[in-house]
Amino acid sequence: MFTGEEAFGRFFDLTTIHEEYLNLPGIKRLSYLQYLDAFDTFTPPFCNVKRADKLTDHYFGYVRQLSDYLESFMRRTRPLENLDKLFASFDEDFAKAWEDNDVKGWALEIPAPSNAPAGDIIWCPDCEKEFKNENVHKAHLTGKKHIRAAEARKARQAETGEDENDTARKGPSTMRLKERAIADREYRVKRLAAAMSQERSDTRVNVERRQGMTERERQMELDAIFAESSSTAPQGGDSDSESDGDEKIYNPLKLPLAWDGKPIPFWLYKLHGLGVEFRCEICGNYVYMGRRAFDKHFNEARHIYGLKCLGITNTTLFREITDIADAEKLWDKITRDKKKDKINEGSVVQMEDGNGNVMPEKFAKSDMDIVLMRDQ
Structure with missing residues (x-):
């Protein structure tokens, strides 16, 4: 009943009609996103098609296709409403406006008489x-x-x-009758677009969001939508005695499971970056999905055990290090610095000052110099 772009009646799918619009003569070329804002505007500056050019079969076919699609979309998304009555009211309003010569862009201009005084239009x-x-x-x-x-x-x-x-x-000429048919289609497009303003706004937001996605992300989202529809579809041939716990969970994207045992939503999967892999060589090339799990694993037993297998005892200094070679190089530097500090401490010569206090030689000499200067 709906195309993949329509997402079960949530969004418009005007891509084909947009291509027809771009082939019209004398139009302002608009992107698909701009077209969603202006497809119901048939006057400048968005639509520069002259009134004479609108009488062509090409333009009439475009407006008819746009009107038929919007009417079909409303019938498919609102099956319980009395749409025939609504469409009849559209026809009545247009007929009244046409009789009053009040249809924007199609008003019949009456030429001024030839004996009009100077200064008149x-x-x-x-x-x-x-x-x-x-x-x-x-x-x-x-x-x-x-x-x-x-x-x-x-x-x-x-x-x-x-x-x-x-x-x-x-009476009315053939040209005027054709103008009325085209104006009727344009008027209906305006009324249908106004009646479905929420779907139109949602379509624009969805198009902006999808334009920032890669082709792979679009395909994954489409697969998730179809997977959700398949999982919610009724399954025939099963007995009523089958419990809900025995239902097979359909998870083609291998999404993590939530607390209720069902896959988490795809948007939450993308928000937390669970599709990004982080590999740790110290943990035996174990792969952690998502930055949060990767940061958390440095304090877990698996990573600490891998460091101890390398002879590393102080694990707090090795955060964000996942390669064995980098860890061994850092540990060698730490051990060398510790040995150097011990050697320096062992080579210190201790002396006793005049008061019997034991201190390093350099401090003892400086203290003696101070005493001699005071005596002098």
Whole structure:
């Protein structure tokens, strides 16, 4: 029912529709993360598609695909709600807004009459643009942009066989009906996106999080999700007499077990760095998973016994040392320093001062010098 990216209805999966969006002519190229914020915006600055270019089959197919996906996603995630009534209200609201000429981006502009007094707004139906100055409007009529827009408008009128002067008499033209169909799809996308704002926000957070992960971490997370779904799925063919304690725990990622005998969550596994290996040669190349277990093992019996096997008695000085060669080198230096200190202590000559006190020779001589200086 759901794709892997949707995570059982928690997130949107708009990757395919995003590719369709990037193939539209005249659009602003957005990343997938930016597209999640702007897929329901059909006006500048996010969507620079002109009104005439929106009447193409390519654009209509894109908007229809986006609207159908959002509607399908809502039906799959909210099966108990009366969605038909909700969608009918969308249609009623759009019909009212269309009749009132209040649909943003699709309002029908009425051209100003030819006998309008000077100073009124002058409308250019070819370029769909307003002018407040008659001289500016006259200069605009000779421009290349206006000429191209006028030729394109004539071509569209020739294609539909309608004349704008007969529109009021014949009713809505074929072009206007097509505009209404596209505007209906855009309006529904906006309403559906607003109704699922929480899923949209969660999707954006999930995409940001996954962009900071490696491909291996993404695959491990996906395997954990499927493993969780497989373990919670009902198993048929078992008798009711089977106890809960006999259930087989599915743990493909070899995650450590919690106090309840079930694997710990994958996010907790990553938080404590339990996937990082620390090897200790003194402990017989034993591998400790995670920094916490590695720091703790220096005070454990296994590590202390390995140091004693090397002839090392003072274990407190050998923290963070895991190689046998480094430990032996440090112990040799410590023993040499101890022997040197003993030799220096044995070579000290002791003397007795005038008061009968025993002290090293250098202190005794300095004391005698002080006495002689005092007598003088």
